[in-house]
Amino acid sequence: MKVIVIGGSGHIGTYLVPMLVNNGYEVTNITRGQHKPYEDNSGWDKVKSIVLDRKSEDFEKNIAEQNADIVIDLINFNINDTVNIAEALKKTNCKHYLYCSSCWARGLADCLPFKSGEETGTPLCAYGKDKLASERYLCEQYKQNGFPATCIRPGQISGAGWDIISPWGNLSKEPFKRIAKGEEIYLPNFGMETIHHVHAYDVAQVFYNAVTYRENALGEVFEAACGASVTLYGYAKLMYEFFGKEPEIKFLSWDKWCEYEGNAEECEHTYLHIARSGCYDIEKEKQLLNYKPKYTNIETIKLAVQSYIDRGLI
Known part of the structure; x- marks a missing residue:
């Protein structure tokens, strides 16, 4: 066909x-x-x-x-x-x-x-x-x-080879870079919004x-x-573990966090992702369709972040 x-x-x-x-x-x-x-x-x-x-x-x-x-x-x-x-x-x-x-x-x-x-x-x-x-x-x-x-x-x-949504809920690589150095990061609200x-x-x-x-x-x-989905907090914690660092995670109210993040376009991107806090049933x-996911969300995140490392982006 x-x-x-x-x-x-x-x-x-x-x-x-x-x-x-x-x-x-x-x-x-x-x-x-x-x-x-x-x-x-x-x-x-x-x-x-x-x-x-x-x-x-x-x-x-x-x-x-x-x-x-x-x-x-x-x-x-x-x-x-x-x-x-x-x-x-x-x-x-x-x-x-x-x-x-x-x-x-x-x-x-x-x-x-x-x-x-x-x-x-x-x-x-x-x-x-x-x-x-x-x-x-x-x-x-x-x-x-x-x-x-x-x-x-x-x-x-x-996946490997392109930018993925970070623990900040946008495409910024900054949280990955800070986590890789063992530095603290701030998350919006209580970090309970989810990313899929x-x-x-x-x-x-x-x-x-x-x-x-x-x-x-x-x-x-x-x-x-x-x-499955991951909370922003769970995502950040996973990344500290991935880089062999102790978690240094703190929280800010939305307005304060946007000041901390510092990029209005990225903050808008974060809002559009975390306001939905998506998690999707696939029964x-x-x-x-006899659908059988090959990768968990955690496996996918790790593959993508490893790709950042391999390409010298972190």
């Missing part, structure tokens, strides 16, 4: 594209040509690449002309783009459209863990609102018109399994998660 992966050279595609190729799918990677996969795999030798920019006027037309059986859309951030690609694919041989949503499609949590696919309040940012709008549109199109859509919500995608790291391999696994178990996946919204994914 012919598969198009839009944005296949990124975090998810690094693992998803070889999974597809090695299982007999004919894969075309749609890319802007600006990135290479994070890991080498011989499967990429069999992949056809087409350089296209989603901003181009004829993007959807070019995708539709490929007449693929399956389209996996990993870089769709706008409801208008979702509508446009769905309308274009309705005129083709497409039997399955898989949309990459986000855990940011959720609002504030009432109870944890979140149940798979449920909606929880208003998303906290424009990015999340667009993701939720796209989910609603695609689920409606499946129910009303039979458009073969599946939506998948990754948690905080992590999920290895990109396991996110790719959810997409691949949704392709494999198509009949179970159509019209559904799934979580691409590992099933639905296990039952319908």
Whole structure:
């Protein structure tokens, strides 16, 4: 079967594209040509690449002309783009459209863990609102018109080779550097908010399994998660242990912590992560997609931080 992966050279595609190729799918990677996969795999030798920019006027037309059986859309951030690609694919041989949503499609949590696919309040940012709008549109199109859509919500995608969310709830490497030296760090509030790291391999696994178990996946919204989260405090403590240092963890109120952190953009990033304090139930994914996470969140964190060390970033 012919598969198009839009944005296949990124975090998810690094693992998803070889999974597809090695299982007999004919894969075309749609890319802007600006990135290479994070890991080498011989499967990429069999992949056809087409350089296209989603901003181009004829993007959807070019995708539709490929007449693929399956389209996996990993870089769709706008409801208008979702509508446009769905309308274009309705005129083709497409039997399955898989949309990459986000855990940011959720609002504030009432109870944890979140149940798979449920909606929880208003998303906290424009990015999340667009993701939720796209989910609603695609689920409606499946129910009303039979458009073969599946939506998948990754948690905080992590792994070796790229930046991950730190114990400060943002992408700053500063807490890792201070912890590695045995210095004290301050966390916001009481450090009880949670972060959900999920290895990109396991996110790719959810997409691949949704392709494999198509009949179970159509019209559904799934979580691409590992099933566990870590508190900011637990994360910081883990890092002190990782670097062989005694924990030196203190706390500040939110306003005081933002002054301490010192970067307004990073503090906004922290808020958008910890205000949700996500933790995601994955029983639905296990039952319908035979999903079996390869990595725990703790294993994923350690792999990513070791990668920082190996690359001389800490």
